[in-house]
Amino acid sequence: MSAPVLAIEGLTKQFGAVRAVDDLTFTVRPGAVTGFLGPNGAGKTTTLRMLLGLTRPTGGRALVGDREYAAHPRPGRVVGAALEASSFHPGRTGLGHLEVFAPQVGVSRARCRQVLEAVGLDHAASQRVGRYSLGMRQRLGLATALLADPPVIVLDEPTNGLDPEGIVWIRRLLRQFAAEGRTVLVSSHLLREVEASVDEVVVIAQGRLRHASSLAELRTRATPAAYVVAPRPDVLATLATDRGWTTTADGDGLVVDGATAAEVGAAAHTAGIELHELVRRDVDLEALFFELTRPEANR
The missing domain is CATH 3.30.70 (Alpha-Beta Plaits)
Known part of the structure; x- marks a missing residue:
């Protein structure tokens, strides 16, 4: 699979008097899992929202390959993202949720069922999302990200709400994505949650870059x-x-x-x-x- 590099270049976001992201620069390469790390409020989600065109930067830019996310003809086929486990209509079923997104990325109803099975939700396909647990919503978010089988995967706190078995499962899945040559960016506020699955680390705090290297290089600093x-x-x-x-x-x-x-x-x-x-x-x-x-x- 040929996957694009993600390039964050001087990205800045100002909310009134608060600078949530401050001149942030880093890259995410294909064929590896990159952990995007920082405490709650560090600016991780704001950065991901700017990468996906959901929030307009005050300065700098975020590129998916050679262009911004929104400039791709069908961006949902390039980047699969799951940012919030609560952004679902509670009255829709799991399958119904995916069927809303399927036409946008050009996939069939059969593909919706396929990804539900892949994330372990085939048994809950007809259940309303309002009755899903947090862990089930995390899995549904991942299913949404995987609909178009995209070369780039972006996940915000994907282990939140998962039981130990689910955490092991998501780690294996991330490793599989990287082995397939995809570009994988996964955020977390705790290093230990992603340590077993990441190759690269990007650490931010107060909106600023604090460290970027391979996990092996970070270990040498400890x-x-x-x-x-x-x-x-x-x-x-x-x-x-x-x-x-x-x-x-x-x-x-x-x-x-x-x-x-x-x-x-x-x-x-x-x-x-x-x-x-x-x-x-x-x-x-x-x-x-x-x-x-x-x-x-x-x-």
Whole structure:
């Protein structure tokens, strides 16, 4: 599948005295899942609305390939989007909702039933949307986005309201989209919700870009840590302090922050300190995320 790049170029949105999005620039490439991350109120939804032509920018532009979303002859066939799980007519059935959109993207009634089955709502096709749970509405929003089998998928907080099984399902689906060569942009206010499924991360706060890289590169910015059990934890703690590392008691051992397990092991060996257990602690990406998005951060 040939999918276009999404390009956000100097995008700005002013609502009265409030600058919701401030000179935002980043790109989203095909063949990867990009997590669009930031706390609630960071400007994520406003950015997505400008990308989809629902909100007019104060400055800058958002491109889908070489043009703005609305400039595509049939934009709904290029970008499939789900922004709000509440934007459904409560009196329509799930199937009826999709049938309203089907002519706009040039698909049949059979396709409506096909995507309902794909998102696990075939059993509720004749049920009125007003009786759907939040998780079911999330699935219906995804079905709407997939109607035209578009090369670009844009989802706003897609795991909200899903049970654990549904979260695993959406993660697998996102990975499948990327493997098919689609351009996938998914927003979340928590990194841990999308960490298992994204390749790239774009972090914003207060409408401004704070970080953009691969997830692997972001991990290198997180502080490493190791868990150590030693018969003389006091001696080990002194060694850690001398090396500029910090230690915290955890059960029978110590968590050493600021060093990898290999570094702790090498230092203990050189100092002749006996260790009974030494394991790597996964980097705390969530802590780094909060550090990147704190109000006083200046990046």
